[in-house]
Amino acid sequence: MSEDAFLAAYDPDAYGRLALAVDVVLMGIRDGRPAVMLVRREEPPQAGLRALPGGFVGVTETLDAAAARVLREKAGLSDLHLEQLYTFGAIDRDPRMRIVSVAYLALLPEAAFTAAARNGAGLLPAVIDVPWAGEAGGPVTVRDAGEGGPLALAFDHADILALAMLRLRGKLDYSAVGFALLPERFTLRQLQEVHEAILGTSLNKPAFRRRMLDRSWLEPTGVREAGTSFRPPELYRFRRPR
């Protein structure tokens, strides 16, 4: 049967129901550690577990727009870094019905992330523990910011989160994605701390400085950070390459 014949006779019920959703991994840095914003599921299935904020994709809505809408509705956020990650299509990933979900990664600077935890109704920040080094990949665990035990995630959301961490690590030093985790003006030390938090390692200061300054991404503002009790560092701004 060709696609066109299929479409001419298309009846969703004849093939069963398939829904399309987006799930958003909203990440930030919290006390030098990667963190993610979760919601608590109130109804079965998996009531009480944490989940990624998500929602269904409208028929007159692009995938990007659906992810942006989820962020707006559930976190009151707009104009933040947002990129598609991967599409999860296991048949039983949701026990209620067949739901294919397009996962998105959203990034917030530390201050905005903390603010969203206060303002966003029901948004619960959780620290991400990454037990693997480099880009080995594998499961990650989440726990409450208040130093509790590990939290259980609903559905396949642990897989989605693990992939988000892996992708973020992979993209960090060949793309400009790290700047989405910083305010508009920042010091080189802050940039390094973001990289260290995501990579889960400590980095060499002079080497990091050179590497970053040799790229054409950083523009000195001429302004120095105020309020320090020591030599105030230069504030830089991210400049889009080319």
Added chain:
Amino acid sequence: MSEDAFLAAYDPDAYGRLALAVDVVLMGIRDGRPAVMLVRREEPPQAGLRALPGGFVGVTETLDAAAARVLREKAGLSDLHLEQLYTFGAIDRDPRMRIVSVAYLALLPEAAFTAAARNGAGLLPAVIDVPWAGEAGGPVTVRDAGEGGPLALAFDHADILALAMLRLRGKLDYSAVGFALLPERFTLRQLQEVHEAILGTSLNKPAFRRRMLDRSWLEPTGVREAGTSFRPPELYRFRRPR
């Protein structure tokens, strides 16, 4: 409205119809150039244009399984490298109805690619011209293997193909994806030619040799290539790292 309330009252028609499909970028190397397998659209819309082989996702079928089925049905292929690329969800990407498509990348060694062009009914190999260097990204064009003019692609399939080339270039030298374009046993020269075809550049032979041999991916078979009129090169086998 919560997701659960949404689901309790879920009626596909109430929200309009949304179909989920997969489109497969089946790539190989042909005469030292990257090539892709296309089908000719016979019915409107966009009859006569070339398109990527694709199909709808069944309700009891994972995304990977749908992509594998498309390859089996349209190209008679199985057991080949297959990975998810990106999900395309523009609202009007298909004029008939809202179709969200999960794009896949499939890779074949040169001999299998050529064989598929003969065996696969209606599969037309086309050479890919990449007008940008490195990982700059941007549109690509396709033309008939028989040195014709550029071919027009249906829907947003040119975007999908462009993304496939960008991803392939990006993954080529930090992942083992290049070996999917080679037979089980191959020479270092063949490996280099694959890399050169994908990257669109010429590479330095001693540097390439050292880089590849220093990774723990290559295992010498002890066998040398037969049928050469010069010093026969060692045949290597890809060994999964770790």
Added chain:
DNA sequence: TTGACATAGATGCGGTCTGCATCTTAGTTA
């Protein structure tokens, strides 16, 4: 006023990796 203090930011050095030119090796063929 001045010196301790803390961090920013720079510098020098050695090891590693890469590009490049060149050399050697091992087959076939005339």
Added chain:
DNA sequence: TAACTAAGATGCAGACCGCATCTATGTCAA
């Protein structure tokens, strides 16, 4: 047996990175 061709190795210079260390510049307390 010598020419020929491509495989495969080697030597070297420049770029990049990790690391230790040094200098610079602000605050703050005596």
